[in-house]
Structure formats: structure tokens, C-alpha cells
Amino acid sequence: MKQVVIIVAGRDPMLMVGGSDTYARALGYAALRAGYEPHFFCVGTATRVEEMPFGTIHCAHSPFRPFRGIMIPFHQRYIVDAVRRFVRERGFAPGTRCLVHSLGNWSETAAAVARRLARSGLDCRIAATVWTTYTHETVGKLRGIGRLHGTRANLKLRLERLWIRLTAAPGERRALRASDLVLVNYDSVRRIVEAECGPGLPLRKSAYASEMAFLRDGSEPAPKPALIETLEPAGAPLILSVSRHDPRKGLDVLLRALALLRDAGVPFRACLAGGGALLEQHRRYAADLGIGDCTVIPGRVPDAYDCLRHADIFVLPSIEEGSGSVALLEAIQAGVAPVVSRVDGLPEDVTDGESALLIEPGDAAGLAHALRRLVEDPTLRARLAQRAQAIYRERFSAQAFSEDIRAAYEALGFPPSRQAEHRAVRAAGDAAASTRAS
Numbered sequence: 215m216k217q218v219v220i221i222v223a224g225r226d227p228m229l230m231v232g233g234s235d236t237y238a239r240a241l242g243y244a245a246l247r248a249g250y251e252p253h254f255f256c257v258g259t260a261t262r263v264e265e266m267p268f269g270t271i272h273c274a275h276s277p278f279r280p281f282r283g284i285m286i287p288f289h290q291r292y293i294v295d296a297v298r299r300f301v302r303e304r305g306f307a308p309g310t311r312c313l314v315h316s317l318g319n320w321s322e323t324a325a326a327v328a329r330r331l332a333r334s335g336l337d338c339r340i341a342a343t344v345w346t347t348y349t350h351e352t353v354g355k356l357r358g359i360g361r362l363h364g365t366r367a368n369l370k371l372r373l374e375r376l377w378i379r380l381t382a383a384p385g386e387r388r389a390l391r392a393s394d395l396v397l398v399n400y401d402s403v404r405r406i407v408e409a410e411c412g413p414g415l416p417l418r419k420s421a422y423a424s425e426m427a428f429l430r431d432g433s434e435p436a437p438k439p440a441l442i443e444t445l446e447p448a449g450a451p452l453i454l455s456v457s458r459h460d461p462r463k464g465l466d467v468l469l470r471a472l473a474l475l476r477d478a479g480v481p482f483r484a485c486l487a488g489g490g491a492l493l494e495q496h497r498r499y500a501a502d503l504g505i506g507d508c509t510v511i512p513g514r515v516p517d518a519y520d521c522l523r524h525a526d527i528f529v530l531p532s533i534e535e536g537s538g539s540v541a542l543l544e545a546i547q548a549g550v551a552p553v554v555s556r557v558d559g560l561p562e563d564v565t566d567g568e569s570a571l572l573i574e575p576g577d578a579a580g581l582a583h584a585l586r587r588l589v590e591d592p593t594l595r596a597r598l599a600q601r602a603q604a605i606y607r608e609r610f611s612a613q614a615f616s617e618d619i620r621a622a623y624e625a626l627g628f629p630p631s632r633q634a635e636h637r638a639v640r641a642a643g644d645a646a647a648s649t650r651a652s
Contacts, residue, residue, distance in 0.1 A: 216251035217628050219313050224320035226256045232458050233540035236425045242268030243428040248620035249630025257289045272296050283319030290323045297327045308335030313628045315341045321389035339626045342393040346536025347410045348378045354534025358461035387411045400537045400559030423615040424543040436523035441512050445483035451589045452483045454525035456518045456541040459490030464531035470578035473503040489514040522548035527588045530554040533575045543610050546602035551595040553584045569602040
């Protein structure tokens with residue numbers, strides 16, 4: 215029998231909106247491959263239990279909006295109740311040891327789950343995966359907001375920061391201190407967490423991977439998305455961004471850099487894929503800059519990896535990341551030369567001049583210069599892409615993630631069933647083959 219892992223995701227992993235959703239699905243695949251049975255608990259518009267290739271989703275209906283970490287005081291009891299029903303239906307007897315794993319900002323809810331299960335006589339251990347903190351993320355958004363985004367967006371973020379300071383951040387600090395293991399993927403996150411919570415946390419650095427590491431091998435053919443076909447000039451290098459339209463991501467800086475390239479007469483095509491709150495503002499800004507003939511902003515696309523397979527340059531102009539970027543991992547897996555900001559965990563993944571070009575966050579002229587170098591030098595593009603892809607294979611494989619998850623769970627006293635592990639490896643292979651076939 216497999217060891218159950220109760221994963222408090224908060225957000226529905228099937229939203230497929232941002233990196234946190236992709237990370238949750240990748241964690242499920244890693245846990246399965248390591249021989250565990252992952253169960254994801256989240257809130258949404260309707261109650262459902264759904265079997266997925268990466269685990270089981272238990273979505274609890276919550277009447278409150280939005281489904282974000284800042285609303286934990288309102289959503290928390292619905293997740294706690296869903297977990298309580300699950301362990302009762304599974305027949306967990308008093309004294310049973312339970313493994314609870316929180317993702318992102320939902321550590322406070324995981325701590326509440328553990329307290330509730332303890333009252334039923336269960337023995338809980340808590341692992342928390344953290345990629346930033348409430349405070350660091352919100353400050354990053356405020357740094358990225360500008361006149362383009364309007365005073366309303368600025369005011370909304372300032373009110374959000376006040377709410378976080380009064381409610382969410384204290385709960386997050388208490389929950390991380392109550393965790394038995396705090397997993398971070400980057401030294402940058404270690405510094406952020408220690409600055410917020412103080413020293414002495416049970417921190418452990420862990421590998422991770424994108425969902426695509428479990429589903430694609432990077433060599434399979436990909437259809438060219440129709441949205442790319444319409445861009446002019448045909449045949450010019452394709453610059454691709456895969457990111458939420460969020461103040462932290464610096465996409466307004468990218469649009470200014472693209473306008474500088476156009477003004478300098480540099481031929482290129484560009485696609486900014488992804489949804490988000492600032493999508494319409496950025497579409498209007500691109501139109502104002504006059505780059506609509508060579509730049510498309512389609513919103514969320516069905517399969518960003520197909521776009522990456524046809525891109526020449528991947529750009530991530532973030533103002534703040536906290537950790538690293540799942541989109542960057544997918545880009546280097548697909549063999550695309552990256553241009554990224556020198557911020558938070560990104561320089562821990564790639565090196566300037568060797569596997570990427572690094573630029574200062576917020577510097578449109580510097581970004582335009584880096585993009586021009588890659589547009590005009592296919593040899594440099596190929597060299598950076600080749601080295602970046604080697605880094606992906608060395609550090610961000612499905613195997614590395616699965617092994618580190620197993621080691622973390624074993625450190626908490628939850629070894630997998632070896633028989634279950636072998637079955638999980640076969641099932642993960644079957645799921646990947648099915649995905650490639652479809």
C-alpha cells in the first residue's frame with residue numbers, strides 16, 4: 215500500500231494559469247514516481263474529486279473570491295473539512311502517521327489541517343515548499359507597477375500589502391516555524407524566508423522540475439502555432455515570453471525594448487504568451503508603441519511548449535521572482551537561448567555569457583541590447599541554447615526531482631513502498647507515452 219501524501223495546494227492544479235499550478239502537477243508526478251500516493255486539496259467554484267495522471271484532486275467549494283493565498287482566512291476551513299472527510303473515508307485509525315505537504319503561501323492551512331487531524335488522534339508531520347513569501351511577492355508587484363498600469367492598480371496593491379501585513383504574513387511565519395521541514399529550491403528563497411521568519415527553520419534545499427520534464431523529452435516534433443504564422447517579417451527570429459501579465463514580470467519593460475529594436479531597424483517577431491490582470495493594458499501599450507505587426511499578445515495559449523519549440527529566443531524580464539521560473543526550465547528544455555533578469559534565483563540557474571544573457575531588471579535599453587545581440591548572432595544563440603539545455607539535463611530532470619522528494623519524505627519518517635514505487639514508475643511512463651501520442 216502506498217504512503218498517502220496530503221498536499222495542500224490551495225489553488226486547483228488544473229487551472230493551468232501560472233508556474234505554481236505547473237509546479238503542483240510536477241510534484242504529483244515526482245511523488246508518484248517516488249512511490250507515494252499524492253492527494254491535492256484546494257478550493258474552487260464546485261466540490262469535486264477527480265483522478266488525474268499526477269494524483270487525485272479534492273476540490274472543496276468555497277463561496278469566497280478570489281482563490282488566492284491572501285484569502286486563506288476565508289478559504290481555510292473548507293480545505294480542513296475536505297481533508298478531515300478524506301481521512302475518515304480512508305479509515306485512518308488513531309495513531310496513524312500522516313504526511314501533510316503545503317505549497318507556496320498555503321503553509322498556514324497545512325498547519326490548520328495538522329492541528330485538526332491531531333485532535334482526531336493522528337500523528338502529523340508537515341513539509342512546506344516555499345518559493346517566496348507574501349511580503350516579498352507584494353513588494354515585487356509594487357516595484358513593477360507604473361503609470362502604464364494606472365493608479366487603481368497601484369492602490370489595490372497597497373491595500374493588499376496592508377492586508378498581508380496585518381493578517382496573512384503573521385500566519386505564514388507561524389506556520390513555517392511549526393513545519394517539520396521547509397523545502398526551498400534556491401538560496402535566494404532561503405535568504406527571503408530567513409529574513410521574514412528568522413534563523414532556525416528546518417530548511418532543506420531541494421531539486422525541482424517542470425511538468426514537461428515528465429511528459430516530453432524535448433526532441434518530439436511540435437506543430438507550429440497559427441498565431442506565429444501571421445507575424446512579420448516572416449522568417450525573422452522569434453522572441454518568446456511565457457509569463458503572466460503581472461506587475462512582477464516586467465512585460466511592459468519588454469514591450470519598450472521591442473519598440474527600441476523596431477526603431478533600430480532590427481527584424482524580429484515576438485510573442486508574449488500568458489494571461490493575467492494586466493493583459494489588456496499591455497495589449498493597448500503594444501498598439502500605442504506601434505509594434506502590432508511584429509508582436510502578438512494572445513493571452514493564455516493551449517500549449518506553451520509548442521511555442522517554445524519554434525522560438526529562437528526566450529525572454530524573462532522579471533522585476534521579482536522570489537525563486538526561479540518554471541517557464542525558464544521549459545525554455546531550456548526546449549533548446550531556446552534565454553535572456554533573463556539578474557534577480558532572485560534566476561542567476562542560480564543560468565550564467566551570463568555561458569548559458570544566457572542576464573540583464574538588470576527594469577532596464578529596457580539593456581534588454582533591447584541583449585535581444586539585438588541574439589537576433590543578429592545565430593551562433594551565439596545556438597551556443598547559449600546548447601549549454602542551457604545541458605544544465606536542464608544535469609539539474610532539472612524528472613529523476614532528480616523524484617529522488618529529492620523521496621529523500622525529503624524519508625527524512626520525515628515516511629519511506630515509500632518499494633513495490634508501489636515500481637508501479638508508479640511504470641504508470642508515469644505510460645502517462646508520458648499517452649501524452650506524446652495525443
